[in-house]
Amino acid sequence: MAARLLSLLALLVVWALAAHFGDPRRFPGPLEVAAAIGRTAGSGDLFFAMGVTMARVAAAFVLAMAAGAAIGYAMGRRPLVDELADPWIVVLLNLPALVIIVLLYIWVGLNETAAIAAVALNKLPNATVTIREGARALDPGLDEMARVFAFSRWKRLRHVEAPQLAPYFAAAARSGLSLVWKIVLVVELLGRPNGVGFQINMAFQLFDVALLLAYALPFAAAMLLIEAFLVQPFERRVSRWRARAA
Amino acid sequence: MSRAGALAPLDVYVAKKRLTNASGQTIDVIRDLALRLEAGEIGALVGPSGCGKTTLLRIIAGLDERYEGEVKRPPGRLSMAFQEPRLLPWRSVEDNIRLAVADVGEKELRVLLDALGLGEHAMHFPGELSLGLARRVALARAFAVTPALLLLDEPFVSLDAPLALAMQRELAALVKERAITTLLVTHDVSQAVRLADRIFVLSPRPAHVIGEFRFETRAKGTSDEQARSLEKRVEALLMQATANFAADR
Numbered sequence: 001m002a003a004r005l006l007s008l009l010a011l012l013v014v015w016a017l018a019a020h021f022g023d024p025r026r027f028p029g030p031l032e033v034a035a036a037i038g039r040t041a042g043s044g045d046l047f048f049a050m051g052v053t054m055a056r057v058a059a060a061f062v063l064a065m066a067a068g069a070a071i072g073y074a075m076g077r078r079p080l081v082d083e084l085a086d087p088w089i090v091v092l093l094n095l096p097a098l099v100i101i102v103l104l105y106i107w108v109g110l111n112e113t114a115a116i117a118a119v120a121l122n123k124l125p126n127a128t129v130t131i132r133e134g135a136r137a138l139d140p141g142l143d144e145m146a147r148v149f150a151f152s153r154w155k156r157l158r159h160v161e162a163p164q165l166a167p168y169f170a171a172a173a174r175s176g177l178s179l180v181w182k183i184v185l186v187v188e189l190l191g192r193p194n195g196v197g198f199q200i201n202m203a204f205q206l207f208d209v210a211l212l213l214a215y216a217l218p219f220a221a222a223m224l225l226i227e228a229f230l231v232q233p234f235e236r237r238v239s240r241w242r243a244r245a246a
Numbered sequence: 247m248s249r250a251g252a253l254a255p256l257d258v259y260v261a262k263k264r265l266t267n268a269s270g271q272t273i274d275v276i277r278d279l280a281l282r283l284e285a286g287e288i289g290a291l292v293g294p295s296g297c298g299k300t301t302l303l304r305i306i307a308g309l310d311e312r313y314e315g316e317v318k319r320p321p322g323r324l325s326m327a328f329q330e331p332r333l334l335p336w337r338s339v340e341d342n343i344r345l346a347v348a349d350v351g352e353k354e355l356r357v358l359l360d361a362l363g364l365g366e367h368a369m370h371f372p373g374e375l376s377l378g379l380a381r382r383v384a385l386a387r388a389f390a391v392t393p394a395l396l397l398l399d400e401p402f403v404s405l406d407a408p409l410a411l412a413m414q415r416e417l418a419a420l421v422k423e424r425a426i427t428t429l430l431v432t433h434d435v436s437q438a439v440r441l442a443d444r445i446f447v448l449s450p451r452p453a454h455v456i457g458e459f460r461f462e463t464r465a466k467g468t469s470d471e472q473a474r475s476l477e478k479r480v481e482a483l484l485m486q487a488t489a490n491f492a493a494d495r
Contacts (some may be wrong), residue, residue, distance in 0.1 A: 144309050145332040148324055149346040149387075159345055163336045240336075 028210040036214035045199070050219055053184055053195040056112075057223075060119035061180045065173060067120070068127025073165070075128065076135020085128075092125040097183050101190060110191045119183050126179065127172045134168030166238035174231050181223045254320035256283040256395060256427055258306055261314040265301070275301050276313070277452035283444060285320065286425035288418070290438035292480060293448030294488050299431040300329065302453065303399050306429065320427055322394025327387070329399045331380035333372040339383050340368040347390040355390065361416055362386050363409075378405050385413065389420055396421065398430035402437065414441055435484070439477045447483050450491040457483045 012030055019029030028036075040046035075082040075089075092100075101118040108114035138161060146156045188197025196219045203212035263276035275298040283289040291299050304310040306317055307326055333342045340359070344350060350358075359365050362382045372380055381404055388396060401417070402410040418441055421428050432438050438445050447457035459476060 141328065141330060141332045142334065144304075144307075145328065145346070147309060148307055148326045150323070151346075155345075159334065159337070163334070 025207070026209055028213070032210050033213045033217065036210040037218060040211070040214050041218075046215065046218060049194060049196045049199050049215060050222060053181075053188065053197065053219065054222070056116060056119065056184050056188070056195065057177075057181050060116045060123065060184065061173075061177060063116065063120040064123035064127050064176060064180070065169075068124050068172065068176075069131050069165075069169060071124075072128040072131025073135045076132040076138070082132070089125045089128055092121065093129070097122045097186065101183075101187050105191045112192075115184075115187045115192055118187055119180055122183050123176050123180050127176055130168050130172035130175075131165065134165040137168075138164050163238070167235070170231070170235035170238050174227070174235060177223070177227060177231055181219075253285050254318075254394070255285055256281075256289075256306070256320060256429065257316075257318040258282070258302075259315045259317070260302065260305060263298070263301060263305065263310075263313040263315075274452040276305075277454055279315075279448075279454045281446050281455055281458070283427055283429060285427050287443040288421055288428045288430070288441055289444045289446060290442035291429065291431045291446050291448060292433070292435055292438050292484065293453060294450050294484065294491075295433055297448050297450050298453040299433075299448060300399055302448075303397055303429070303431050306395075307397055320394040323391055324395050324397070325388045325391045325393035326397040327381075327384045327399065327401050329403070331372065331377070331384040333380055333383055333387075335372050338369050338371055339364060339375070342372070342383060343387045343390050346387050350390045358386050358390060362389075362413070378409070381405065382413070385417075389417075392424050393426060396426050396428040398428065400431055400433070402432075402434075410437075417441065435480045436473075436477050439473050439480065445476075445480060447480055447487070449487045456487050 016029050016031075019027050019032075024032070037046065071085060075085050100121050104114040104118040104121070108117065142160050142164075143156075146160045151160065184195070185197035185200065188195040189201045192198050196215050199215040200212055203209070203215065258279070258281050260276045260279045262274060262278075264272050265275045266272050279302065281289070291302065293299050301310065303326075305313055306319065307324060308317075308319070333339075334345065337345060340355060343355060343358075356365070359368055362385060364379070364382055364386060367375060367379060367383075372383070375383065381401075385398075385401060388398065398417075402413055405413060414437065420426075430438075430441065443461050445457075445459040446455050447459075448454065449456045457480070459480060461476070
């Protein structure tokens, strides 16, 4: 932990030194960026942009995870569904994010629906493939046990299958979140009138690097905190019984 | 608890059961196998290892429906202990039993756990148990219901000898007291003789019944001498079948 802090501190020092000897407009130092953060936070612009972006992240994330879980489960359990859906998933997996975004903006229009759908669609195949792995790995022995003891469909899903799928779901959520928040910025940059991505585009037009970092760094920090304090504890929680078994 | 099913016998006829083995060959595992177990009886399936005993038990349990023939199970609940414990690793011992048998009474559960020496492990998770303990939990789960039919696949394997004996006594008492129709698979002839009212001796693959022994005197208690003589007869039949099988090859 101490080494990590020291390394982070070293980064700040290198940054400050580089800024000191470089062009301050293109390469502002930590203090200037901190001042820019103070200004945008003071005016409320930063929090508004972050709020809007987070709402998009949340919507796209929930959508992609729900659809991905349902499709992935069906594919893992039913070979026919797998054969039918697999080519679509492969196409979607290999389509560049940018292509999906631009196509949806053209087809659906420059609106919120297109933006969120584009992000969700980018994340969907990854979630699907991960959950499919989980569904394939379901223990047939436990399934038979549930049949012999006449578990209802719901009871089987909740007590037998969901706990086995949970680690896969958590893994998909973790990789999914880090993908989704990066793509949301691109979507905003290309076709939304607000949010962190939009502000970064503005700063780009103005060549204002301090402003750009004033939006980018707090947002990245917020996503890191969510990952560390929400996603990772969830992952540990659902995998707890595995640690016990080991 | 409904006992309606307890009066009906178990009737099994498997004309043919095929399996595809690892190298892609289709083989008959069971052919023309018929057996009948009267209500309240304990039956034992004895046969050489790999002859299809577990396959037959899965067919009877309704877990495998790809066979030719007909199985008439006594109507009502089914309970089973598999060869492996098959416990939910994310649930404690007592929750595993409660989940499978939702209507088990708290007092009943305590008595059962104590009887199987699991009292102090009630709150433990399956990952914290030895295989022997986990198998006992699976047995407790199977005994927690009063089913119309109880199926046990090698229930006492991987338990040490004195414990296995104690568990057999426990099982016999439990099953007889509640008149549960029970079919157990074992490769241990003396175990079958100790426990069962009726012993079905199976041939090597494709399995069919080559001998059936019934203990008329079970209720009055069998003398050691009777048990030993029966054990010898069953073993002789098994040896002969295996020898014939080898000669055919």
